[in-house]
Amino acid sequence: MAIITQNKTPTRPAPLSESSVLGWMRKSLFSSWFNSALTIFTLYIVYITLQGVYIWGFADASLVADNRRACYDNSLTGACWAGIIDWLDNIFYGRYPREEIWRIDLGALLLLLWMAPMWMRKVKGKIWIGITVVAFYPFLAGYLFAGGDKGLFMQLMIAAALVALPANLINMLLGLYKEQSLGQLLHTFCAKFSRDEKVQRNLLLALVVLSIVIAFVLQYQWQEQGVSWTKWGGLFLTMSIAGIGIAFSLPGGIILALGRRSKLPIIRVLSTGFIEVFRSVPLITVLFMATTMFPLFMPEGFVLNKLTQVIIAVCLFNACYMAETVRGGLQAIPKGQYEGAHTLGLGYWGTMGFIIMPQALKHMIPNIVGNFIGLLKDTTLVSIIGLFDLLGMLRSISRDVPWLGLHKEPLIFGAIIFFIICFSMSKYSRHLESKLATGNKN
Amino acid sequence: MTDTTAATQPQGQLSSSASSEIIIEINQMNKWYGDFHVLKDIELTLHKGERIVICGPSGSGKSTLIRCINALEEHQEGDIVVDGIKLGENLKNLDHIRTEVGMVFQNFNLFPHLSILENLTLGPIWVRKMSKADAIENAMHYLKRVKIPEQANKYPGQLSGGQQQRVAIARSLCMNPKIMLFDEPTSALDPEMIKEVLDVMIELAETGMSMIVVTHEMAFAKTIADRVIFMDEGDIVEENEPNAFFDNPQHQRTQLFLSQIL
Numbered sequence: 001m002a003i004i005t006q007n008k009t010p011t012r013p014a015p016l017s018e019s020s021v022l023g024w025m026r027k028s029l030f031s032s033w034f035n036s037a038l039t040i041f042t043l044y045i046v047y048i049t050l051q052g053v054y055i056w057g058f059a060d061a062s063l064v065a066d067n068r069r070a071c072y073d074n075s076l077t078g079a080c081w082a083g084i085i086d087w088l089d090n091i092f093y094g095r096y097p098r099e100e101i102w103r104i105d106l107g108a109l110l111l112l113l114w115m116a117p118m119w120m121r122k123v124k125g126k127i128w129i130g131i132t133v134v135a136f137y138p139f140l141a142g143y144l145f146a147g148g149d150k151g152l153f154m155q156l157m158i159a160a161a162l163v164a165l166p167a168n169l170i171n172m173l174l175g176l177y178k179e180q181s182l183g184q185l186l187h188t189f190c191a192k193f194s195r196d197e198k199v200q201r202n203l204l205l206a207l208v209v210l211s212i213v214i215a216f217v218l219q220y221q222w223q224e225q226g227v228s229w230t231k232w233g234g235l236f237l238t239m240s241i242a243g244i245g246i247a248f249s250l251p252g253g254i255i256l257a258l259g260r261r262s263k264l265p266i267i268r269v270l271s272t273g274f275i276e277v278f279r280s281v282p283l284i285t286v287l288f289m290a291t292t293m294f295p296l297f298m299p300e301g302f303v304l305n306k307l308t309q310v311i312i313a314v315c316l317f318n319a320c321y322m323a324e325t326v327r328g329g330l331q332a333i334p335k336g337q338y339e340g341a342h343t344l345g346l347g348y349w350g351t352m353g354f355i356i357m358p359q360a361l362k363h364m365i366p367n368i369v370g371n372f373i374g375l376l377k378d379t380t381l382v383s384i385i386g387l388f389d390l391l392g393m394l395r396s397i398s399r400d401v402p403w404l405g406l407h408k409e410p411l412i413f414g415a416i417i418f419f420i421i422c423f424s425m426s427k428y429s430r431h432l433e434s435k436l437a438t439g440n441k442n
Numbered sequence: 443m444t445d446t447t448a449a450t451q452p453q454g455q456l457s458s459s460a461s462s463e464i465i466i467e468i469n470q471m472n473k474w475y476g477d478f479h480v481l482k483d484i485e486l487t488l489h490k491g492e493r494i495v496i497c498g499p500s501g502s503g504k505s506t507l508i509r510c511i512n513a514l515e516e517h518q519e520g521d522i523v524v525d526g527i528k529l530g531e532n533l534k535n536l537d538h539i540r541t542e543v544g545m546v547f548q549n550f551n552l553f554p555h556l557s558i559l560e561n562l563t564l565g566p567i568w569v570r571k572m573s574k575a576d577a578i579e580n581a582m583h584y585l586k587r588v589k590i591p592e593q594a595n596k597y598p599g600q601l602s603g604g605q606q607q608r609v610a611i612a613r614s615l616c617m618n619p620k621i622m623l624f625d626e627p628t629s630a631l632d633p634e635m636i637k638e639v640l641d642v643m644i645e646l647a648e649t650g651m652s653m654i655v656v657t658h659e660m661a662f663a664k665t666i667a668d669r670v671i672f673m674d675e676g677d678i679v680e681e682n683e684p685n686a687f688f689d690n691p692q693h694q695r696t697q698l699f700l701s702q703i704l
C-alpha cells in the first residue's frame with residue numbers, strides 16, 4: 001500500500017540548545033550534577049590563577065625603580081618590570097649605536113610597508129609581492145643595518161629593491177582604488193604604443209631597466225656608516241636571523257625537494273645526502289660546526305664573521321627540513337595532474353611551476369608556517385654560541401649589577417614576545433588557508 | 443549499460459573521412475611492466491582522419507596501448523611512429539609529439555587550482571606561444587563547441603562530471619592537435635551525463651579528426667568507428683569494420699566478450 005503525505009511538514013525553529021547561549025551552556029556545561037561540579041571547580045581554578053597573575057603582574061608590580069632593591073622596597077609580592085623597561089632598548093636593538101637606531105626602525109617599517117598589501121583583499125599580484133620581498137628586501141635592509149661599503153652586486157640589488165618597493169606601493173594603491181594591478185596598468189600603457197606583443201614586451205623591459213638605472217644612480221650617493229655585527233643584538237638580531245632563514249628556506253627547500261625527486265642520479269644522491277645529513281644532526285651541533293669547522297674548509301684569507309656563519313647554518317638546516325615538507329606536499333598530488341600537464345606538452349619546469357607546485361604549496365601552508373615558527377624559536381640557540389639575540393639579551397639582564405638575579409620577569413617578557421610573533425604567524429597561515437580554499441573547491 | 447547511448451544510434455553511421463596518409467604506425471611493439479608482458483607484438487596503423495575504437499575486457503592493455511602512443515609510458519621493443527616522428531629517440535621530440543596528440547582521460551585530470559579558462563589557455567600560451575588575447579578567443583571558441591561557454595570563469599570542482607569531461611576535451615582541442623586519444627572518457631560518468639560527452643565526440647568525429655577511442659559504449663562505437671579493435675591479454679585479437687565486428691564476430695573470445703557486454 002502506498003503512503004502519500006498530503007501536507008508539507010512545516011519548518012520549526014531549532015531547539016533552544018542549538019540557538020541560544022543559555023541553551024548551549026545548559027547542554028554543554030551543566031548537563032548533569034557531575035558536569036556542573038566539574039564546571040564550577042574549573043572556573044574556580046581559572047579564577048585563582050588569573051587572580052595570582054593579576055596581583056603579581058599588575059597590582060603589586062613596580063614599573064619605576066632604579067634597581068632591584070628599590071623594587072623590593074616597593075613591594076615584595078609584585079613583578080619588577082622596571083628592569084625590563086630600563087633594558088628595553090637593549091632587548092629590542094642590542095648594542096646597536098643609539099643614534100643609529102632609526103635605521104633599524106626604518107628597516108622594519110619598510111618591511112611592513114612592503115608586506116602590508118598581502119593582507120589586503122583587493123590588492124592583486126600577491127605572488128609578485130612575495131617574490132620581490134624575498135629577492136630584494138634582504139639586500140636593502142642588509143645594507144641599511146650593516147652600512148659600510150657596498151659592492152657592485154649589492155648596489156644592483158639595492159637599486160632593484162628601490163624600484164620594487166615603490167612599484168609595490170603603486171600596485172597597492174591601484175588595487176585599493178582602481179581594482180587594477182600595476183601589471184595591467186603597464187600592459188594597457190604599452191598597448192597604446194603598439195599592438196605587437198613583442199614590441200610591448202620590449203617596451204616593458206626598457207621601462208624596468210630605465211627605472212633600475214635611475215635607482216642605481218640615486219643609491220650611488222647613499223652612504224651609511226658601518227656598524228659591526230658584534231653590536232647587533234636583541235629582538236633585532238633574532239628577527240634578522242629568522243627572517244633570512246625564512247626567506248631562504250622555502251626556495252632552498254623547493255630546490256632540494258625537486259633535486260631529491262630528480263631522474264638524474266647525481267643530483268638525486270647529492271640532494272638526498274645533504275638533506276639526510278642536516279636533518280639527522282641537532283641544530284646546535286650544526287651551529288658549532290659552522291663556527292668552528294667551517295673556517296677550516298675555507299680558503300686561506302677568506303674569513304666569514306660569526307654572524308654570517310650562523311646565518312648560513314640556519315639557512316641550510318631549515319632548507320633541509322623544508323625540503324621534506326615540500327616533498328610530502330608533492331607526493332599528495334595525484335599522478336593524473338602530471339599526465340594532464342604532459343599531454344599539453346608542458347615540459348618539466350612548466351609542469352612543476354604551473355601545475356604541481358601551486359597545488360602542493362597550498363596543501364603545505366600549515367606545515368610551512370609550522371616550520372617557520374620552529375625556525376624562529378630555534379634561533380634562540382645562537383645565544384649559546386655567544387650571540388646576543390633576544391634570549392641572550394634577556395638573560396644578561398640578571399647579570400647587570402642593578403638588576404642582579406632578575407630572571408623571572410625577563411623570561412616571561414620574552415615568552416610574551418615570542419607568543420605574539422608566533423601566534424600572528426599561525427593566524428595568518430589560517431587566514432591564507434581559508435582564502436585559498438574558497439578560491440577553488442576541490 | 444547502453445540505454446543512454448541508444449539515442450545516438452538512429453543518427454546512423456558517420457561516413458569515413460580516412461585518407462591514405464598514415465599518421466600513426468605501430469610495428470611489432472612489446473611492453474612489459476617488470477616481468478609482466480602487457481602488450482604483445484602490437485601492429486596498428488591509423489590513417490589521417492580515421493577513427494578507431496578499441497574495446498576489450500579489463501586489464502587487456504587498452505589504456506597502456508594508447509598511453510604508449512603519446513609516450514606517457516615507455517615501450518621496450520618495436521617502433522611507434524607518430525606524425526613522422528619515432529618515439530623514444532630523443533626527449534625534444536617527446537614534447538612535440540605530446541602537443542600534436544591530445545588525450546582525454548577517464549577521470550578528466552583538469553587542473554583544480556585553475557579556472558576553466560586558465561585550464562584552456564595554459565597550453566596555448568606557454569607551449570604554442572599564443573598571445574593571451576588569442577588564447578582566450580581560441581578557448582572560448584572551443585568552449586562554445588562543447589556547449590559550456592558560460593562556465594568559463596568557474597573552477598573544475600564546481601562543474602558536473604559531464605561538464606568537466608567536456609572541458610577536458612576542449613582543453614585538448616585548444617592545442618589544435620592532429621590526433622585525439624580517448625581513454626574510456628565516459629566510464630566515470632553518471633548515465634545522464636554520458637550522452638552529452640558522446641555527442642561532443644561525435645561532432646568532433648564529423649570534423650574529420652583522427653581519433654583512437656577506448657570505450658565500452660558499443661552503440662557509440664558503431665556510430666563513429668571506421669574500424670573496431672578487440673584486445674585481450676595484450677593481443678589484438680580481432681580487427682574489423684564495425685558492422686561486421688558486431689554482427690559477425692569471428693574469434694571466440696570476441697564473441698564471448700560481446701555476448702557479455704551487449
Ligand SMILES: Nc1ncnc2c1ncn2[C@@H]1O[C@H](COP(=O)(O)OP(=O)(O)OP(=O)(O)O)[C@@H](O)[C@H]1O
Nearest residue numbers: 475478480498499500501502503504505506507626
Ligand atoms: N604501472 C603499472 N605497473 C604494473 N602493472 C600495470 C601498471 N599499469 C597497468 N598494469 C597492468 O597492466 C595490465 C593492463 O592494464 P591497462 O590499464 O592497460 O588495462 P585496460 O585494458 O585499460 O583495463 P581497464 O578496462 O580496466 O581500464 C593490467 O593487468 C594492469 O594490472
Ligand SMILES: [Mg+2]
Nearest residue numbers: 504505506626
Ligand atoms: Mg584502462
